[in-house]
Amino acid sequence: MRRKTGRDRRQAESYMLREETESGAEEGHASGSSLRQYMFVIRELTGREIKRKYARSYLGILWSVLNPLLSMAVMTMIFSTIFKRNIENYPIYYLTGSIFWSLFTESTNTAMTALVDNKSMLVKVRLPMEIFPLSRCFTAMTNFGYSLVAYTVMLLVSRIPFTPYMPMIFLYAGMLFLFALGVGYLLSVLYTIFGDIKHLYSIMLTLLMYASAIFYPVDSTSEVMQKIIKSNPVYNYIACARKCMLEAAMPDDAQWVKLFVWSIGMFLFGKIFFHKMRNRVLQKV
Amino acid sequence: MLFWAIGCPHPTGLQALAAGETVAFGAGAYAWNIGEVNALEVTFRGDSAAGGYAVCLEYDPAVLEYLDGADRTEGRLLWLEGEGGETEYGWTLLFRPRTAGNTVIRAVSAEGKTEGEAGEQESLEEAAGRQEGSGEAEGEQEGPEEAAGERESSGETEGEQEGPEEAAGERESSGETEGEQEGPEEAEGERSWEEAGRQGAAAAWLPQASVAAQEAGSRLQRLEVGFAIGMEPFSPAVLEYHMQVGYEVEWLPMEYETEDEAAEVTVSGENLKEGGNVITLAVRNGQEEPVVYTLYVERGGKPEEVLPEGQAEGTEPEVPSESKAAQTQETEPAQMQGADNAQAHDAGTESSSADVTAGGNGLGPAAFCMAVLAAGGLGFVFFLWRRKRGAGQNGQEGSGFQMINLDKTVIDVRHVTMNFRLAQDEPSSLKEYFIKTLKRQNHYRVFSALKDINFEVKQGEVLGVVGTNGSGKSTLLKIIAGALIPSKGKVVVDKNKVHMLTLGTGFDMELTARENVYLNGAIIGYTKEYIDEKYEDIVAFAELDGFMDERMKNFSSGMVSRLGFAIATMRDSPDILILDEVLSVGDMFFRKKSEQRIQEMIHSGATVLIVSHSSDFIRKNCDTVVWIEKGVMKMIGKPEEVCKAYGQMEK
Numbered sequence: 001m002r003r004k005t006g007r008d009r010r011q012a013e014s015y016m017l018r019e020e021t022e023s024g025a026e027e028g029h030a031s032g033s034s035l036r037q038y039m040f041v042i043r044e045l046t047g048r049e050i051k052r053k054y055a056r057s058y059l060g061i062l063w064s065v066l067n068p069l070l071s072m073a074v075m076t077m078i079f080s081t082i083f084k085r086n087i088e089n090y091p092i093y094y095l096t097g098s099i100f101w102s103l104f105t106e107s108t109n110t111a112m113t114a115l116v117d118n119k120s121m122l123v124k125v126r127l128p129m130e131i132f133p134l135s136r137c138f139t140a141m142t143n144f145g146y147s148l149v150a151y152t153v154m155l156l157v158s159r160i161p162f163t164p165y166m167p168m169i170f171l172y173a174g175m176l177f178l179f180a181l182g183v184g185y186l187l188s189v190l191y192t193i194f195g196d197i198k199h200l201y202s203i204m205l206t207l208l209m210y211a212s213a214i215f216y217p218v219d220s221t222s223e224v225m226q227k228i229i230k231s232n233p234v235y236n237y238i239a240c241a242r243k244c245m246l247e248a249a250m251p252d253d254a255q256w257v258k259l260f261v262w263s264i265g266m267f268l269f270g271k272i273f274f275h276k277m278r279n280r281v282l283q284k285v
Numbered sequence: 286m287l288f289w290a291i292g293c294p295h296p297t298g299l300q301a302l303a304a305g306e307t308v309a310f311g312a313g314a315y316a317w318n319i320g321e322v323n324a325l326e327v328t329f330r331g332d333s334a335a336g337g338y339a340v341c342l343e344y345d346p347a348v349l350e351y352l353d354g355a356d357r358t359e360g361r362l363l364w365l366e367g368e369g370g371e372t373e374y375g376w377t378l379l380f381r382p383r384t385a386g387n388t389v390i391r392a393v394s395a396e397g398k399t400e401g402e403a404g405e406q407e408s409l410e411e412a413a414g415r416q417e418g419s420g421e422a423e424g425e426q427e428g429p430e431e432a433a434g435e436r437e438s439s440g441e442t443e444g445e446q447e448g449p450e451e452a453a454g455e456r457e458s459s460g461e462t463e464g465e466q467e468g469p470e471e472a473e474g475e476r477s478w479e480e481a482g483r484q485g486a487a488a489a490w491l492p493q494a495s496v497a498a499q500e501a502g503s504r505l506q507r508l509e510v511g512f513a514i515g516m517e518p519f520s521p522a523v524l525e526y527h528m529q530v531g532y533e534v535e536w537l538p539m540e541y542e543t544e545d546e547a548a549e550v551t552v553s554g555e556n557l558k559e560g561g562n563v564i565t566l567a568v569r570n571g572q573e574e575p576v577v578y579t580l581y582v583e584r585g586g587k588p589e590e591v592l593p594e595g596q597a598e599g600t601e602p603e604v605p606s607e608s609k610a611a612q613t614q615e616t617e618p619a620q621m622q623g624a625d626n627a628q629a630h631d632a633g634t635e636s637s638s639a640d641v642t643a644g645g646n647g648l649g650p651a652a653f654c655m656a657v658l659a660a661g662g663l664g665f666v667f668f669l670w671r672r673k674r675g676a677g678q679n680g681q682e683g684s685g686f687q688m689i690n691l692d693k694t695v696i697d698v699r700h701v702t703m704n705f706r707l708a709q710d711e712p713s714s715l716k717e718y719f720i721k722t723l724k725r726q727n728h729y730r731v732f733s734a735l736k737d738i739n740f741e742v743k744q745g746e747v748l749g750v751v752g753t754n755g756s757g758k759s760t761l762l763k764i765i766a767g768a769l770i771p772s773k774g775k776v777v778v779d780k781n782k783v784h785m786l787t788l789g790t791g792f793d794m795e796l797t798a799r800e801n802v803y804l805n806g807a808i809i810g811y812t813k814e815y816i817d818e819k820y821e822d823i824v825a826f827a828e829l830d831g832f833m834d835e836r837m838k839n840f841s842s843g844m845v846s847r848l849g850f851a852i853a854t855m856r857d858s859p860d861i862l863i864l865d866e867v868l869s870v871g872d873m874f875f876r877k878k879s880e881q882r883i884q885e886m887i888h889s890g891a892t893v894l895i896v897s898h899s900s901d902f903i904r905k906n907c908d909t910v911v912w913i914e915k916g917v918m919k920m921i922g923k924p925e926e927v928c929k930a931y932g933q934m935e936k
Contacts, residue, residue, distance in 0.1 A: 036812070037807075037810065037812060040807050040812060040813050041807045041808060043807075044803055044804045044807040044808070045791075045804070045807075045808075047800070047804075048791075048793050048796060048800070048804055051795065051796055051800065052793060052795045052796070055795040055796075056795075118791070120790065120791075121790050121791050121808060122768070123763055123768045123769060124763070124768060124785065124787040124790050125768070125785075125787060125790050125791075125808050125809060125810075126766060126767055126768055126780070126783075126785070126810075127808065278770075279770050282768075282769055282770065283704075283705050283706065283769075
């Protein structure tokens, strides 16, 4: 039967020009508009990451809230008893730095292995490759959202008054997300090419963490050190966030510039690099 | 070589004989090995049923040893005679080549006897197209031996009336003049033959067969040329071939096998420039003279424009129009150009002006200028048009090559080569990597998973791909699906229509079956609504009702693959479906069900590519089968043949 219809169709099409390949012909039923489908896939992948992360624990997603709280408790204890230093609103000071830092490290660390982890999907399914690091970064962002719950609780506990500057934190988080995504694209490609990058990056992260003044005040360090810390892009996001939360102030001009330049610059760089290396990655995995 | 150059009749070239008798050889050219006995088929057809027939053949005893088959022999002449009322006679003559060399066996005369005409007229026909004819020592050039082809029967009749005197004398002389033959032969007087050759027809109906005698094994057994259009069928004995290729073919893919594996083949180069190209393949076995095959390749000009009814650039594989036939004839460059210009086909003009072998002088300068201007204009328009079209395309399509096909080609795999770089000694640390990079010591082994694969798939065709494990089948399918980009070459296909059926991609064992349905569905391109709608069907088909909220890690592997299969096939058939070994799923009962589902998808009118190790399935379902072995396309053809060849390989 089919053979026959096939021939008939061919007959009808004989002497017709072959069409150039044209994009845009969608199959009606299975895939809707590509952007919607794209979002659906990201949502599913992100959901998978989160479910998977807590798949074997009883408290599950609650850990996303508990984790920053507990580590904050530890740090506060250490600083107030061992170092005997008194920073005003230390829990909030620390927690602001900590949740931003986790957003960054979690995004980049997980995005780094995204391509390798999903290599079976990369070659089998026609999905844009960016989707994998991106969904990992979304996962980190979701976790950041849960940490914000803990953060809000701490704000209330510490009786920090609400200021109209506070919602700025979402902007900064968004900027950091872009920055981390750029780094994530870069790392994910590099990781497919050599796996060593994973270890190297963990060392770099340690260095970066100490240069981000997460649990100590910046002005307690030497002038040289302060300069180094201030040139650290991650610290810039943290500093801006602290400003809006604790000092009820806008970042200064230099900080604004750095905020945007680092975010957009890194994002574009990572994305372009990712595209350029696409073929190599596909051959490698 | 001389023999080859001058019009050997094509094997099928004994056409257009309105009346009278014809002699035909089994082929126009033979390649015989020294010392072996070879057969020459001769057939004689006559329209007068009554009487008998006689055919006289001439061969060169210096090169060939005649063994058997003829009714009479006379020196270098062989007589084939028949009596009775049939219209067709066939003989098989046996020869054995003595030395290497080229020679011809030609029909000197062919006559049908008409009853009651005895003694009336006797004639002997001279051979057609003698090449070297006049090398005789005698110098007494009688009528019958004119130079090639231009014999008039009137002259002959005169000669005859003068008498049959030449016959004997000439034969002797020819015997002396080493190696070259004479034509005219005199029949015996007692029989009367009707002169078979009508005026002007003689050259056509008295054929010759070229024989090349050589050491065993110094020829090609098989020669396949990719993309060639209008190439004569390969025969080891035929040394020249003409063909055309489209503009996009930058080099000529050739596959050949020599008769003797020890023989070496030297190819003069496979890169093609626009216009005429001559490629030679010299086959040498040991010390002897090489046998040279010459390919005349006409590469088309740059496609400038799409002409709606069949002159564009390239080429209808099956039915070449007359003008194309003219173009194929490399030997007549002037005519070729004429054809091009007649079509006002700018590309052709350009290419032929670049063509060294073809003389472009025949054109008036004004006409030439106009053609160039027209070409430029059309080219520009085409350029704009392509840019516009090209803007929306993603990925690899680029050349905008247009082709007219009888059948619509939906997948066109051209020169696809896939190389993977494997680091030879992988740097174990980053430091080492940098040091090696600085020293440029990073060695890679290039692993070719696919080497120059070419084929087309027509709409509605079901193409099977077979080959042993690791031969690059899946790589090929991934390239077609657009998941991999080939290192060289390209695949022209509408990627939005391609769907590769993958089972359980992205399944996460930590998640429940229900979650995995959505996850996997999203990955393979279903919308949420679609999955919602089909969810029940999927569960029912996978026979997993009641297990859907279990974690997948508790499933058996059969359950996992059943679910994967159910999700993947829960869709209407796409236009182009790629199936990569999806059949070995589940238990016996599920397999039956799944095979049925696959059959439905295959026979829904979609174009299908299947990789399967089940010969049975391939035979039953495919129209065409491609066999890929170690990255090389071994064979393409009917399922029966290819599966058979593939099955035999294992032995």
